[in-house]
Amino acid sequence: MSFLTMVYAYLYYFAAFVLLAGVTFKVVQYARTPAPLKIPTTPAPTTRSGVVFRMTREVVLFESLFRGNKWTWIFGWIFHFGLFLVTLRHLRYFIEPVWLPIELVQPFGIYGGMAMVVGLVGLWSRRFFVDRVRYISSPSDHLILALLIAIGCSGLLMKFVFHTDVVAVKSFFIGLYSFDPQPLPHDPLLLLHLFLVATLMIVFPYSKLLHAPGLFFSPSRNQVDNPREHRHIAPWAKRLEQE
Amino acid sequence: MAKATFEVPELSQYLDVPPVTPQTMAHSLPFVAKPEIQAPLGFPGELVDDWQEKALDKMGELLGKYRSLRVYLDSCVKCGSCTDKCHYYLGTKDPKNMPVGRQDLMRKVYRRYFTLAGKLFPRLVGAEDFTKEVLDDWYSYYHQCSQCRRCSVFCPYGIDTAEISMAAREIMDSIGVGQKYCNEIIGKVYKIGNNLGLPGPALRDTLEGLEEDVLDDTGVAVRYPIDQVGAEILLVTPSADFFAEPHVDGLIGYGKVFHEAGVSWTLSSHASEAANFGMFIGSYENMRRVAQRIREAAIQLKVKRIVFGECGHAWRVAYSFLNTLAGPWDFLDPRYPVPQHICEFTYNLIQEGKLTFDKGENDDKVLTYHDSCNVARASRMGNTPGGQFEIPRAIIRATCNHFYDMDEDTIRDRTFCCGGGGGLLTDDLMELRVKGAKPRVEALNNVMQEKGVTHMAAICAICKSQFTKVLPYYGMEMDQIVSLHQLVSNAIVLTERDEEEDDEEDAEEAA
Numbered sequence: 049m050s051f052l053t054m055v056y057a058y059l060y061y062f063a064a065f066v067l068l069a070g071v072t073f074k075v076v077q078y079a080r081t082p083a084p085l086k087i088p089t090t091p092a093p094t095t096r097s098g099v100v101f102r103m104t105r106e107v108v109l110f111e112s113l114f115r116g117n118k119w120t121w122i123f124g125w126i127f128h129f130g131l132f133l134v135t136l137r138h139l140r141y142f143i144e145p146v147w148l149p150i151e152l153v154q155p156f157g158i159y160g161g162m163a164m165v166v167g168l169v170g171l172w173s174r175r176f177f178v179d180r181v182r183y184i185s186s187p188s189d190h191l192i193l194a195l196l197i198a199i200g201c202s203g204l205l206m207k208f209v210f211h212t213d214v215v216a217v218k219s220f221f222i223g224l225y226s227f228d229p230q231p232l233p234h235d236p237l238l239l240l241h242l243f244l245v246a247t248l249m250i251v252f253p254y255s256k257l258l259h260a261p262g263l264f265f266s267p268s269r270n271q272v273d274n275p276r277e278h279r280h281i282a283p284w285a286k287r288l289e290q291e
Numbered sequence: 292m293a294k295a296t297f298e299v300p301e302l303s304q305y306l307d308v309p310p311v312t313p314q315t316m317a318h319s320l321p322f323v324a325k326p327e328i329q330a331p332l333g334f335p336g337e338l339v340d341d342w343q344e345k346a347l348d349k350m351g352e353l354l355g356k357y358r359s360l361r362v363y364l365d366s367c368v369k370c371g372s373c374t375d376k377c378h379y380y381l382g383t384k385d386p387k388n389m390p391v392g393r394q395d396l397m398r399k400v401y402r403r404y405f406t407l408a409g410k411l412f413p414r415l416v417g418a419e420d421f422t423k424e425v426l427d428d429w430y431s432y433y434h435q436c437s438q439c440r441r442c443s444v445f446c447p448y449g450i451d452t453a454e455i456s457m458a459a460r461e462i463m464d465s466i467g468v469g470q471k472y473c474n475e476i477i478g479k480v481y482k483i484g485n486n487l488g489l490p491g492p493a494l495r496d497t498l499e500g501l502e503e504d505v506l507d508d509t510g511v512a513v514r515y516p517i518d519q520v521g522a523e524i525l526l527v528t529p530s531a532d533f534f535a536e537p538h539v540d541g542l543i544g545y546g547k548v549f550h551e552a553g554v555s556w557t558l559s560s561h562a563s564e565a566a567n568f569g570m571f572i573g574s575y576e577n578m579r580r581v582a583q584r585i586r587e588a589a590i591q592l593k594v595k596r597i598v599f600g601e602c603g604h605a606w607r608v609a610y611s612f613l614n615t616l617a618g619p620w621d622f623l624d625p626r627y628p629v630p631q632h633i634c635e636f637t638y639n640l641i642q643e644g645k646l647t648f649d650k651g652e653n654d655d656k657v658l659t660y661h662d663s664c665n666v667a668r669a670s671r672m673g674n675t676p677g678g679q680f681e682i683p684r685a686i687i688r689a690t691c692n693h694f695y696d697m698d699e700d701t702i703r704d705r706t707f708c709c710g711g712g713g714g715l716l717t718d719d720l721m722e723l724r725v726k727g728a729k730p731r732v733e734a735l736n737n738v739m740q741e742k743g744v745t746h747m748a749a750i751c752a753i754c755k756s757q758f759t760k761v762l763p764y765y766g767m768e769m770d771q772i773v774s775l776h777q778l779v780s781n782a783i784v785l786t787e788r789d790e791e792e793d794d795e796e797d798a799e800e801a802a
Contacts, residue, residue: 086611
């Protein structure tokens with residue numbers, strides 16, 4: 049096994065660990081932190097199933113963003129939906145045998161890759177051309193867009209211009225499950241693509257990418273509007289009553 | 292037109308988003324609370340020596356107590372959806388008044404001390420040390436947020452800047468940097484029972500005066516009782532209702548509605564204030580202590596129901612928090628929600644056909660309706676979501692012939708704050724209040740031009756006081772803002788009730 053394969057094997061073990069442990073830590077932290085007051089942004093659903101419906105609309109359609117800014121919504125939605133298709137397409141590298149739905153989604157994954165880059169370019173251009181968005185952007189906001197665009201472009205280039213041995217790539221990742229990494233092709237574009245993806249995984253729990261789990265824990269979106277019917281009280285607030 | 296020492300914004304026909312103009316409001320500072328104001332609330336009198344350490348400790352504590360704060364500080368992706376939504380940004384052009392700009396004042400400190408990325412690469416992620424300059428910015432800009440939640444409507448994660456403003460104010464209070472206006476008022480509530488510091492005898496005088504006025508006006512004896520043990524309903528209303536215009540016309544209206552409903556009711560001198568400024572300063576303990584007065588009054592007066600008068604933030608605390616802060620309410624009549632809004636009460640009577648109106652009495656006015664921010668986005672009325680929009684409008688339609696809504700983008704859950712909410716209704720913030728009112732006044736002005744609207748009804752004491760003061764700066768009349776129950780009061784047809792006297796005697800015997 050080559051040195052490079054070893055490096056990438058360890059990189060991916062590390063990245064997967066950081067991503068899983070980091071996100072788990074944050075999710076547990078969010079779940080354990082009480083929300084002492086009822087603060088849904090109203091009008092809000094009055095039932096649990098209503099909240100599930102509201103949350104689904106937020107996750108799938110970005111409803112609030114749609115109301116807030118059409119340009120950011122269209123670019124943001126194109127990017128996220130593209131990324132979703134791309135992720136589905138890539139699952140074929142990580143499962144054996146490949147499930148039928150994943151086989152069916154393959155061609156759409158390619159369009160997803162293009163859409164993703166288009167959306168990202170749109171979002172990035174707003175950071176330069178809209179003065180308010182320029183004002184609130186810090187270097188990390190630019191870097192994360194650059195990272196995602198680089199991931200998308202390196203992937204598309206491998207698809208359309210500089211092909212790599214995808215069968216070997218798949219054996220490499222399947223091998224990781226049994227701690228038996230198979231040789232990774234030495235194509236520079238592939239190595240770059242994989243390095244950037246690992247970086248994204250490592251950065252995830254330490255950056256604003258936490259918006260993904262964060263949304264599900266947002267009290268203004270996930271609370272049921274029923275404060276008069278049900279008494280809502282946090283453990284630390286309950287202790288005040290016993291004093 | 293009122294005299295201004297600053298430039299009053301020009302109204303335009305369309306809502307235009309101003310270009311980012313940094314530091315235009317950096318000079319805006321409310322008066323700082325003196326030690327004697329801080330003490331009754333349990334806060335240090337002045338900036339403590341090791342303030343930075345203490346503030347960070349407090350921030351850590353709040354991060355563990357409030358999921359909202361933790362999630363909101365982590366989740367923002369700087370998408371910009373909120374940047375043109377805050378009335379203070381639209382009115383002042385100052386980017387630190389964009390919701391995300393305001394949040395970032397705290398987020399940069401959070402990142403520096405509570406996140407790995409901020410500890411290792413502060414410049415990269417926009418993290419900053421908690422310096423005195425940052426603290427000064429906090430004091431200025433966290434007192435330029437009216438906690439109206441408009442930003443949270445448009446945020447893809449529901450990030451509510453109000454939660455962050457409240458936390459910031461609590462942190463500042465904990466190191467001895469309090470705001471005079473809010474903290475002085477909370478002290479008055481503890482000492483006297485209401486925000487305006489009106490003692491019991493003054494309230495009784497005022498209410499007797501109202502009874503005489505209404506008798507003179509209508510020939511019908513409508514009662515305005517206080518501290519009546521055994522009454523069915525405890526009415527908790529903002530203390531401005533006792534004397535300020537147009538608030539008092541609303542109180543007169545509540546009394547007439549209760550009269551027509553034929554239920555006994557009472558105010559309380561112990562809980563003679565609906566507002567709860569504990570929320571503005573983010574202090575759960577103070578908010579709870581203020582809310583407990585209502586529980587005490589309800590028990591002491593042996594009432595069966597609690598109804599709140601017209602007040603925006605008060606209704607938020609009442610509807611959303613009262614059960615949490617001062618419940619459970621199992622000793623009250625379970626057939627009614629606790630608490631109820633006076634609009635719900637009036638609306639139900641209208642539905643049951645128990646009120647008669649002569650709409651012509653309001654024909655001198657063409658109405659529009661201002662959705663008060665905290666009623667619109669932080670509470671509800673009735674049984675269905677959005678009742679807080681429909682019920683007040685239904686009451687206006689039942690009592691007035693001429694009603695037109697303002698532009699859709701500026702009403703219901705997209706309503707603009709009046710510019711004076713969240714503990715900013717103080718003369719030392721006049722420039723902010725006038726500029727912050729711009730988006731609302733603009734929409735009002737448009738509907739005045741297009742539909743001939745003459746008056747705007749509201750159901751919030753802060754909105755009423757704010758517009759009374761601010762409209763003249765824009766060349767409008769201060770009396771263009773009216774109480775919703777003032778319209779009810781004008782149109783309601785009163786009937787004589789003889790049994791009132793007997794009720795009163797019974798109640799007095801019980802006392």
